[in-house]
Amino acid sequence: xxxxxxxxxxxxxxxxxxxxxxxxxxxxxxxxxxxxxxxxxxxxxxxxxxxxxxxxxxxxxxxxxxxxxxxxxxxxxxxxxxxxxxxxxxxxxxxxxxxxxxxxxxxxxxxxxxxxxxxxxxxxxxxxxxxxxxxxxxxxxxxxxxxxxxxxxxxxxxxxxxxxxxxxxxxxxxxxxxxxxxxxxxxxxxxxxxxxxxxxxxxxxxxxxxxxxxxxxxxxxxxxxxxxxxxxxxxxxxxxxxxxxxxxxxxxxxxxxxxxxxxxxxxxxxxxxxxxxxxxxxxxxxxx
Numbered sequence: 001x002x003x004x005x006x007x008x009x010x011x012x013x014x015x016x017x018x019x020x021x022x023x024x025x026x027x028x029x030x031x032x033x034x035x036x037x038x039x040x041x042x043x044x045x046x047x048x049x050x051x052x053x054x055x056x057x058x059x060x061x062x063x064x065x066x067x068x069x070x071x072x073x074x075x076x077x078x079x080x081x082x083x084x085x086x087x088x089x090x091x092x093x094x095x096x097x098x099x100x101x102x103x104x105x106x107x108x109x110x111x112x113x114x115x116x117x118x119x120x121x122x123x124x125x126x127x128x129x130x131x132x133x134x135x136x137x138x139x140x141x142x143x144x145x146x147x148x149x150x151x152x153x154x155x156x157x158x159x160x161x162x163x164x165x166x167x168x169x170x171x172x173x174x175x176x177x178x179x180x181x182x183x184x185x186x187x188x189x190x191x192x193x194x195x196x197x198x199x200x201x202x203x204x205x206x207x208x209x210x211x212x213x214x215x216x217x218x219x220x221x222x223x224x225x226x227x228x229x230x231x232x233x234x235x236x237x238x239x240x241x242x243x244x245x246x247x248x249x250x251x252x253x254x255x256x257x258x259x260x261x262x263x264x265x266x267x268x269x270x271x272x273x274x275x276x277x278x279x280x281x282x283x284x285x286x287x288x
Contacts, residue, residue: 004085006032006087008035009036011040012037014037015091018092024054026100034058075168086156103124106195119190120185121157124200125195128199144194146192147194149182154200164188174229175230176233227273227277228280230259
């Protein structure tokens, strides 16, 4: 069966030119596009109307609930048109002209080698951000590189696979939504496959490079509320991640620890971010 791909762009306070350019890129790649907006103020109506004028379907949520709901709107859109894959792309991501074609080729190869029911997601092999190009750690399965976790932007998600594990977890809001989906897919026996040599541009918060112990690292600049959810959601996922891959779980918690250290030492609002990170580490009532 030939693969059918649709794209979803989760949006919130989008920049008009960047959003319309991204819609054009995806439509030029022959993809139906949905912009799922997370209750942007009316001052962003022009950006959303321009995206629709460029050919995107538009869903506007009345309340702000985070990226997971927008990704699930993308899944619904994919089911409506009979798509087998959902490409999710951040509103400020930049995709090379051949990105979609190469990703689809990678998905077709993964299905051919592993089988349709073994693939959960297909992603670029590396991320380009303010600190440079970052490759995912990987190992080889059926002659292809696989990894434990990828970010959602620029990733092809198997609609059937994500549906089977309950969709994207809306309890998480924004942080760790992609990680949680990968955890569920791996628990269901699905692989997260990488396309070597393909990279996606991604902006991390208000990221800037800083020096830490003689190394140049990226400080995300996320505000206090995001610090709470980053810590809370990664700790929520940690037990299952340790069961699946202790090495990956350790890397993830180390990354969260480093980002928290940077937030409370070199970023603005250090005390507020320290308290917010501590709140994120406290047990939640709904988790008892």
